[in-house]
Amino acid sequence: MNFIRKIVNTKSIEDKELYNELKKLLNFSPRSINKYKKAFTHRSVQMLDEDGNPINYERLEFLGDSILGSVIAAYLYKKVPTGSEGYLTQMRSKIVSREHLNELGKDLDLIRFINSNVDEANVGDNIHGNIFEALVGAIYLDKGYNFSQKFIFENVIDPYVDIEKLEGKITSYKGLIIEWCQKQKKKYKFDTYEDSGNEPIKHFSVKVSIDGEQVAKGRATSKKKAEEQASKRVYYAFQSQISAD
Amino acid sequence: MNFIRKIVNTKSIEDKELYNELKKLLNFSPRSINKYKKAFTHRSVQMLDEDGNPINYERLEFLGDSILGSVIAAYLYKKVPTGSEGYLTQMRSKIVSREHLNELGKDLDLIRFINSNVDEANVGDNIHGNIFEALVGAIYLDKGYNFSQKFIFENVIDPYVDIEKLEGKITSYKGLIIEWCQKQKKKYKFDTYEDSGNEPIKHFSVKVSIDGEQVAKGRATSKKKAEEQASKRVYYAFQSQISAD
Incomplete structure (x- = not known):
């Protein structure tokens, strides 16, 4: 057809x-x-x-x-x-x-x-x-x-x-990413800053870098939320490596 | 295989x-x-x-x-x-x-x-x-x-x-069967009798005949239930004819 x-x-x-x-x-x-x-x-x-x-x-x-x-x-x-x-x-x-x-x-x-x-x-x-x-x-x-x-x-x-995540074994993605980086001797950086733009509600943005390379971004109404969101994205991007380690 | x-x-x-x-x-x-x-x-x-x-x-x-x-x-x-x-x-x-x-x-x-x-x-x-x-x-x-x-x-x-049934348009199968038989000039008979057998709870059985031929049976703890059960079976057996009429 x-x-x-x-x-x-x-x-x-x-x-x-x-x-x-x-x-x-x-x-x-x-x-x-x-x-x-x-x-x-x-x-x-x-x-x-x-x-x-x-x-x-x-x-x-x-x-x-x-x-x-x-x-x-x-x-x-x-x-x-x-x-x-x-x-x-x-x-x-x-x-x-x-x-x-x-x-x-x-x-x-x-x-x-x-x-x-x-x-x-x-x-x-x-x-x-x-x-x-x-x-x-x-x-x-x-x-x-x-x-x-x-x-x-x-x-x-x-x-x-990810079954482990669903089982609640992962409670903080940020903690998980930091732990993994430390184990793997990788340098990590969370660059978090206020980024409300024109919006009436305060927003925060975060950029996460690993070994000097930006790997994920997040944006939410609190620092913690934005960092969790970005960390979750890092987690998904590196999932196979993180699970294998 | x-x-x-x-x-x-x-x-x-x-x-x-x-x-x-x-x-x-x-x-x-x-x-x-x-x-x-x-x-x-x-x-x-x-x-x-x-x-x-x-x-x-x-x-x-x-x-x-x-x-x-x-x-x-x-x-x-x-x-x-x-x-x-x-x-x-x-x-x-x-x-x-x-x-x-x-x-x-x-x-x-x-x-x-x-x-x-x-x-x-x-x-x-x-x-x-x-x-x-x-x-x-x-x-x-x-x-x-x-x-x-x-x-x-x-x-x-x-x-x-049966969508009509599910929509609640059919409230009594016995009523439906009787109505259908009357319309179609068919003779119907509900033969209902006590039939508890060895069970401690009273039971009723019913045999439904249409034009002298037994078409369904039912058995339950009340007359009404047994008759509805048997009528439902009649309905399923004749569904295509009943729906078409």
Whole structure:
């Protein structure tokens, strides 16, 4: 099937751009671009289909949430053969927590695709997680279960899921990074400074360097939060090395 | 792969029987019989694997529950294009309710496969739903998502899921059956009688005949319950005709 031709024939040039961006994001060629457009359409646009049904991401969110749940369940089942039913349930809740899904949506910068009549500043944080779930739903409808599973492994499990972290064995990422650097005789530096910009609430930024090279940044409303955020990013970037040591 | 040979070589004759029964139940050939044995092993047996991990159905129940959830979610998404996220969530809850899963497990008579040190009378009703979920988990591990989906369609969705019923439009199955028979000029008869057997609690049985032919039976602790149960069975048996009329 020739996707490009199909799109150029039937859709606007904007769809072609979305198609190209999605292809980069998903690591596969989307088939039906409209499913993804729906995943990024907020109810405020008040779009309707031919039958008068609303077109927005809310139904896809329901679908994506359950696909995500079953992929994570199967992953945990195989990954932790010693984990009881209660343990598996708890671990899954942590992975698919609202907070974590919002982070995932933000990291993929899904908001750049949104079609909404509400200002980004006024939609709240949950929109990031919601459209992440909706995207999983769209992938399922477009390409089936195995593609959704692949996407979830590439974007959730491989980069972010760390059983030790989920078990609460890591309480401070900053402490973990410092400990690891000391053990490995690496020089580390946390450069933290006030950075409120034009915002009414005070913000702090931090840059973390290891052996003189900047490896991560963070920004939040407190020094501690910003440093934890940056340290977490360092942790993810060096995860395989840190776990092996 | 030659399943029979594998089983005869490595497992007892009991496994061969289980294999044959499962093949009839599942409508496909199971690959790894041990996964199904686990799905039917109660914790009371206190079985352990080589690494000392408990072998029982509880972890499989967690897995099956989430596979079931996503298959039902995808079904509802496609089946009810007008349903909002809230509607879809509510419908799914009804389909995978504890009560409904227990019924499904009972209808398939899964308890005949159970390996337990607790008497059937003392395990409670939920065991039927639990091993139904565990069976779905075992199918997923043994044959993958598509086989689990097929099993769920054949055993849950096609025979039992009726959107009208779930929406609460049907409040009495007996009323519905009587109304349908009257419309269709069919003769119906509810033959209800006390049938406590050796049980300490009073029970009632009912036989329902349509046009002189017995079409369903029911048995419960009240007349009304027994009649509703039998009527529900009549409804399922004649669902396609009743819906079409």
